[in-house]
Amino acid sequence: MSTSNLPGGAVVRHAAVWIAAIVVIIVMPYVFTSSSSVSMMSQMGVFIVFALSYNMLLGEAGMLSFGHAVYFGLGGFLTLHAIRAVNDDVWSFPLELMPLVGGLGGLAFGVIFGSVSTRRAGVTFAMITLGIGAMVEASANMFTNFFGGESGVSGNRVTEVTLLPFSYGPQIEVYYLIGAWTIVAALLMFLLTKTPLGRMANAVRDNPERAQFVGYSTTIARFIQFALSGFFAGIAGGLFAILFEIMTAPNVGLIQSGAVLLMTFIGGLGVFFGPIIGAVLVTYMQIALSGFSEGWILYFGLLFVLMVMYVPNGIAGVIVSHFAPWQAGLAHRFAVPYLLAIVPALLALAGLVTMIEMGYHLSLAYDPSRPIELFGIEITATSVAAWVVAVALFAAGLVALRWVAGRIRQRWGEVNQAMDAQRAKQ
Known part of the structure; x- marks a missing residue:
């Protein structure tokens, strides 16, 4: 070897x-x-x-x-x-x-x-x-x-x-x-x-x-x-x-x-x-x-x-997929759409984690009405309002992520066209 x-x-x-x-x-x-x-x-x-x-x-x-x-x-x-x-x-x-x-x-x-x-x-x-x-x-x-x-x-x-x-x-x-x-x-x-x-x-x-x-x-x-x-x-x-x-x-x-x-x-x-x-x-x-x-x-x-x-x-x-744009000096074009994706991703994650943890608490806890602490906030799993907020966060995050994903795909298309143009000049 x-x-x-x-x-x-x-x-x-x-x-x-x-x-x-x-x-x-x-x-x-x-x-x-x-x-x-x-x-x-x-x-x-x-x-x-x-x-x-x-x-x-x-x-x-x-x-x-x-x-x-x-x-x-x-x-x-x-x-x-x-x-x-x-x-x-x-x-x-x-x-x-x-x-x-x-x-x-x-x-x-x-x-x-x-x-x-x-x-x-x-x-x-x-x-x-x-x-x-x-x-x-x-x-x-x-x-x-x-x-x-x-x-x-x-x-x-x-x-x-x-x-x-x-x-x-x-x-x-x-x-x-x-x-x-x-x-x-x-x-x-x-x-x-x-x-x-x-x-x-x-x-x-x-x-x-x-x-x-x-x-x-x-x-x-x-x-x-x-x-x-x-x-x-x-x-x-x-x-x-x-x-x-x-x-x-x-x-x-x-x-x-x-x-x-x-x-x-x-x-x-x-x-x-x-x-x-x-x-x-x-x-x-x-x-x-x-x-x-x-x-x-x-x-x-x-x-x-x-x-x-x-x-x-x-x-x-x-x-690895970002190596070519980086070498072509085009990686900075992804900064804005990637930063935009952070907020909806965190919202969707927060909503999903909240629903999962409340579900486990309802099924496993001796006293389901006892509040649980998530993200520094006390949440009551038996509360309808808590479930509505969790579902709303998850849904809003998913909708926003779909929109941002379209912007990211569009930016990838622009970057690929720019790299093709650079190769054609060479």
Whole structure:
């Protein structure tokens, strides 16, 4: 794997990005110093690796999997068993390299399950992965010696066998360990996209018939990509096991597989930094919303539906779409319509959140007449006036957004015409 096929300027830019990422990881704990913030950032690192591994399947090779958590979870279980074996003096292996145990476990199961699932593509492949995910999750209650039953498997990450003079008991030490593995794993996955294998995976994704016609084996390409994605998912599972010191059956289940799909799709498929954005955003929202609302899963579902309907290329896709106008010096033309969209978007969001929270309060609260506090205002869910205001805010925001969306589409048309005129002059 090398970057020899990249222009010199591109190599410098890529190197600068990776150096900046390392600096950010080093500096962040000094900016967000609380233990909860360090824990959240550690989780972000774990799920960045997990989401990037899923992007190897769906974004790079076009394989929609509903069972990717299998390799994440099995890698985590194997890592935790390996840590327990070190603590029991069964073998000796440094904690810093323990994620490799998870990675190799994910690779092994990726080879086993991939040899079956990658013989098919499209919907058939997706259904096979769904069946494998359900099968492994159901097996957790059967093989209790490995999965630990309902209580799962727990361990102690503090061992006497380490490469560096750290115990990895303090959260900050674990954060930097996860940060180092995040950089290494992400860099390896990025370099894989520049190899012939990465190009072959893209060809199989875009036009499998043509790739097969020119001599590529689409089955082998999918199989190798599948196995390697299992390896990196296993590394993420190993980091998760080190961070939380416990693994349970849901870690291999369909909910976890759905979460990584959500991260990858929201961030942006096919764009390397898209899953990174998605993992950071979804992890933050999951932690923040779970403490704010009983309906945080509903918010995730709504966000996913809206992204699929209106932003199918994800957040990264939106960012990339503005590169050409920026280079042409025309990006400033979007400032006014984008600023106009902020107010109606906030109105619609406020109305929607108010309706959802009042609905949950009416159905779950012991005393539904007790006021709830939203946006610094006490609201009575049993009040008709509160519902009328919430519906009015939501409707007014939607109407205004539709109007602003028309202005944005018009501005995009003007910008595209201007860019075409610039290219014609060249």
